[in-house]
Every structure is written in C-alpha cells, then in structure tokens.
Amino acid sequence: MKMNKWILGCALVLGSALQSANALMMCVYDPMGTGGDAYSFAKDYTLKMGSYGYPNVSLKAYTNEAIMAEDLKFGRCDGAAMTSLRARSFNKFTGSIDSIGAIRDYKTLDTTLKLFASPKFAKYMKSGKYEVVGQIPLGAAYVMVNDRKINSLDKAAGKRIAAMDFDKTQARIIEQIGGQPVSVDLTSIGGKFNNKQVDIIVGPAVIFGPLELQKGMMDAQGNVVGAIFDYPLIQVTTSIVVDTSKGKFDNAAGNQKIRTYINNNLSRVYKLIDQEEAAIDDKYWEKVPPTDKPSYQKLMREARIQMTKEGYYDPVTMKILKKVRCKYDPSNFECALNDE
Numbered sequence: 001m002k003m004n005k006w007i008l009g010c011a012l013v014l015g016s017a018l019q020s021a022n023a024l025m026m027c028v029y030d031p032m033g034t035g036g037d038a039y040s041f042a043k044d045y046t047l048k049m050g051s052y053g054y055p056n057v058s059l060k061a062y063t064n065e066a067i068m069a070e071d072l073k074f075g076r077c078d079g080a081a082m083t084s085l086r087a088r089s090f091n092k093f094t095g096s097i098d099s100i101g102a103i104r105d106y107k108t109l110d111t112t113l114k115l116f117a118s119p120k121f122a123k124y125m126k127s128g129k130y131e132v133v134g135q136i137p138l139g140a141a142y143v144m145v146n147d148r149k150i151n152s153l154d155k156a157a158g159k160r161i162a163a164m165d166f167d168k169t170q171a172r173i174i175e176q177i178g179g180q181p182v183s184v185d186l187t188s189i190g191g192k193f194n195n196k197q198v199d200i201i202v203g204p205a206v207i208f209g210p211l212e213l214q215k216g217m218m219d220a221q222g223n224v225v226g227a228i229f230d231y232p233l234i235q236v237t238t239s240i241v242v243d244t245s246k247g248k249f250d251n252a253a254g255n256q257k258i259r260t261y262i263n264n265n266l267s268r269v270y271k272l273i274d275q276e277e278a279a280i281d282d283k284y285w286e287k288v289p290p291t292d293k294p295s296y297q298k299l300m301r302e303a304r305i306q307m308t309k310e311g312y313y314d315p316v317t318m319k320i321l322k323k324v325r326c327k328y329d330p331s332n333f334e335c336a337l338n339d340e
Helices: 001-019 037-052 065-073 092-098 106-117 119-125 168-176 189-194 213-217 252-264 269-278 288-307 315-328
Strands: 022-028 057-062 079-081 131-146 160-163 180-184 199-205 228-242
Touching: 001 022, 001 065, 022 065, 022 252, 065 079, 065 106, 092 106, 092 119, 092 131, 092 228, 092 315, 106 119, 106 131, 106 228, 106 252, 106 269, 106 315, 119 131, 131 213, 131 252, 131 269, 160 168, 160 189, 168 180, 180 189, 189 199, 189 213, 228 252, 228 288, 288 315
Parallel strands: 022 057, 022 079, 160 180, 160 199
Antiparallel strands: 079 228, 131 199, 131 228
C-alpha cells in the first residue's frame, strides 16, 4: 500500500498545485474503497492542500479499475491513476512501455522513464484530449506458478494461465505458447490463483503479500510446491492520465512540471520495490537457468513484433525501447536486427 500512497500523493498534490482554482475530481482505485489505506492517505493529503493555497480537490474511490477508466472517458473524472496496461486505451505510446520483454531491468526502465518525462517527449504524452502527466514503476512482473515443475515454455503448454480481460495481447501470447488463457481482472486474479482455478499468473512482487499468493503455492499439507521465477517478463507501471478538454489540465507547462517532479522522485519508489521483492521468503523464488533466457528473449521479441504489426503496441515506442536495451546490452542478438 505504501506504493499506492506515494503515487496518489504525486498525482493529487501536483495536479492541484498547477491548475486553476476550479475543483478537480481525481479518481482513486482502492480495493477497499473509502475504507482502504490508499483512499485514507489521499484524503489526508487533500486536507493539507488548503494550507498550501492549492485548489480544492474532490476525491472518489473506486474498487473497480475498469469502471474508473470509463468514468474518465465520460468526464466524471478529471484525472485518474491506473495501470499503464489499462491506460494504453488513452495513450498507446506510453501504454506500450509495459509490452512483453521490452524492458528487462530497472536500469533500463529508469532510463526509459527519464526519456518519457523529458520535454523532448512531451508531444508523445498527448493523445486526443488526454495527456499522461507521469509514469511510476510498480515493479517487474514475474511468472508465478502453483507447481514449480512448470519451469519451461514446453511445460506451460496446456496450463491455465491468467490473462487480464482488458489486455488482448496477453491472451494472444498465451495461445502462442500453447497455454489456455483464463480471463481475470485485478480483483479476481489472486482468488483464482489461490483456489487453483489458474496454474500460472504474471505479476509484480507488490501483489504477493496483499493477495496472499503464497496460498496458491502450497499443497494441502502446507508444503511450498509453487514458485516465482526470477526472470521479469514486463515492467508494470502506473500512468496518471488527465483530461485536458475542460480547461483544468490544459496548462502544458504545468503538466510538464508534474512529469519532471514525479520522475525526479522515483528513487524512493525503486527502494520500495526492492523492499517488496526482498520481503518474499527465498523459499518461493526459483532461479531461471541462464541457458534458458535467450529462448525466452526470442519468444518475447517475436510476440512484440507480431503485436505491433496488429496494432496493439506503438511502433515508435518499440523502436525507442530497443535502442535503450541495446545501449546497455549491445552484444545481444537483437541489436543487429532491424525488424523492431
């Protein structure tokens, strides 16, 4: 929950400080609604804004991210913080940052986020009436299985694999490796894994504790039989999306200041991510043999190229991400190829 609190604080304080005196409706996703920690923290933050001379902010809690996204579309929210996967429908350029295998480590992610937050990339932050005023890491997403014998692509064939209902690329990729996609959302993924309705999920460390995913990795006797494989498939981020059409977020200079502020304060976020990953007991982690990694990279690369051709990923983003990857790993086989 600490991560959610910091994200909401940035979105609310900065969004309020730089806009007109009109009230802003910021939408907050919290699984516990108004009784949750994220909402409570955001409420406390808005109360402090008055003493700083900031405009009033109205706060609304959502227990369903999909409904929140719809309310942003229909003008019932002036801004909302959501997963970049969900935000892809508002801005494909920034939403493609979470494409499979495109960012392999936090160094590459940090470089990418710095680029995206720079004034040079401001034009890409806008898409129609929407603008992304910040992106915040939530951590690398790892494969989590209820049986650690599922330790290769071949063994994943035929298994039930969770696929977010709003991200069509996930189901497509699962089908390509011979898996059986099972539709989930942010509210059901934990329960379906823990109740053995799915065999495999992909998610960041920050969801392990709150969703009690260790339950899905134990047998009836309480022995740990599942695992988290320590090879990240994607980097999960949150995007703060605002509606610029109503005059509240139409200040280009102000929106750029928000992006700059958020990006300049990401060090504490990476620290929290490290803490969340370190908090998971070693018995749940499983090493991926170095010899297996090239085959995973090849599969994910092919999937990215196909998904880009089909219009799911933004081609400009894909080219930028490849340049960043090759900056840190120039000897990688993909760097000599020109098809991404």
